[in-house]
Amino acid sequence: MIIDLPRFIASARPHWDELEQMLDRFAAEPGLRLDIDRARRFYNLYQRCAADLARVQTFSAEPEVRAHLESLVLRAYGEIHETRERSRRWRPWEWFRRTLPRTFRRHAAAFGLAVVVTVAGCAFGGVALLTDPGAKAALLPEPHLRLTPSQRVAREESATADPLAGAKTTFSAFLMTHNIRVSLLALALGMTWGIGTAVLLFANGVTLGAIVVDYVSDGQGTFLAGWLLPHGAVEIPSILIAGQAGLVLAHALIGRADARPLEMRLRRILPDLLTLIGGVAILLVWAGTVEAFLSQYHAPFLPYGIKIALGCVELALLAWFLTLAGRDDRQEAPVNGE
């Protein structure tokens, strides 16, 4: 019990001020490391202020002082009781070479589910277009409705001028940012227990399936492969990985076969989400570059065989990277219950 609060405040205030100054310094310099004497002093000040707060809490007449002390002790508490491992210095190459493929494999089941949902969408889109050609306007994006595949191929193959002259870099930047935004949405929709992510993957699949059926049924399968494969070999798996991240988030949210509290489950998968979406962003930068600078050029300027071969090589490299890279040392632990 404090008998003389003003005097108590006057005597304690230098310590509060000192603690506040140290906390302000932490705020100004996030990477600041204290030597042992300063760390000890910081801890002592925290304990003293915590004790002062406990005493002030018995005194209801000074809400401002209590609020001030609570603010100070809370900030110091956050600094002192942080037990999560401080992330070691981030090494981009190590992260890309090992962490990314390992994280992908750790959540292989979620990727498999993303593939299944997308394939189901493809099948739906393809079957829908075959059984009801009148539904083409509802299944395909507007640019694909202006011309039939044969008309488009004839136009592209007879073009004498570069259709993207003076706009390739802009087109590339647009594709990158647009696809990364779609990927972020696929991840974020994991918060709808994965329903939104699944809907987005399914919708993507519907469009893809309808386009494939549209071109193949019109006899333009080779053109389609030459047009889609160079960038699609990376872009489509990237969207699937973004869907994988969304489903990983949904799995943690639902918590099936995992008795840990929600906060702990989410905390645990946070680094994996960042790794997956970071990898997706890198892959989509590549896909956007290829789509703007290569995919839009066709035979006779660029033979389809070369484009298809390039797409196959990319796909094989990506498959190798995701399934085999980073396997050289420690065992990889699977994620329980996923």
Added chain:
Amino acid sequence: MSDDERLVLRTPEGISFTLPLAGPVSRLLACAIDVGCVAALSSFAGAGLGLLGFVSADLARALMVLAYFAISVGYGMTAEWFWRGQTLGKRVLQLRVIDAEGLRLTPGQVVVRNLLRPVDLLPAFYLVGGTFAATTRRAQRLGDIAANTIVIRNVRVAQPDLDQLLAGKFNSLREAPHLAARLRHSVSPAAASVALQALVRRDEFEPEARVRLFADIAAGFRSLVEFPPETADAIGDEQYVRDVVDIVYRSGPRAGASARASARP
């Protein structure tokens, strides 16, 4: 403030915190400021990159697209990391993002709560995020739930500058140190706070109200401890209250010395 607007945390030392959670309105206002910041930064970047148009218009446009994307996605992450949970909008509205357990905010939490913004934005104008922030116990939008963060009102109580408030005045009550000590023990914190606030806001009162207010407060203090007439009678009510505040809030020899020093001609 209701309990719904506060979050109570308990430390291993047994200390309880009461965190005032930020309401949806203040968060929306902070968000509006941040949207303005993103627009302004994008405009500046656009103007700067536009100069590259002399070299290549295509390259300049591409860099503008990338710059807008980087600013719109990265603004919140960068600001919240370097300003410890605050963007410019949150600084203005005195809000702060903190870990839901009161621990230090990690880069991963900052990134995830910002990356998940698209789902909070749905279907438009943060309807999903706003609904969650208004209805969940810890006022969290979906991004906050995923990152295990909360947004609090940043309580920083600014104490009045007593040196400035009481400067340049000779405190005659200190001439009787034993009575001054008795007064310090007799004045309740509430009465001391009232007197201090009256002094801080003295210029806001109408002249008559100011005279009456300080007369009432001084009468209350005079009834607690009776100072010798030669010490107390010669000074007005406002000066009496000022002297009492000086004694209550600035105890110790340094305060007395500075009061005497400032009274020298």
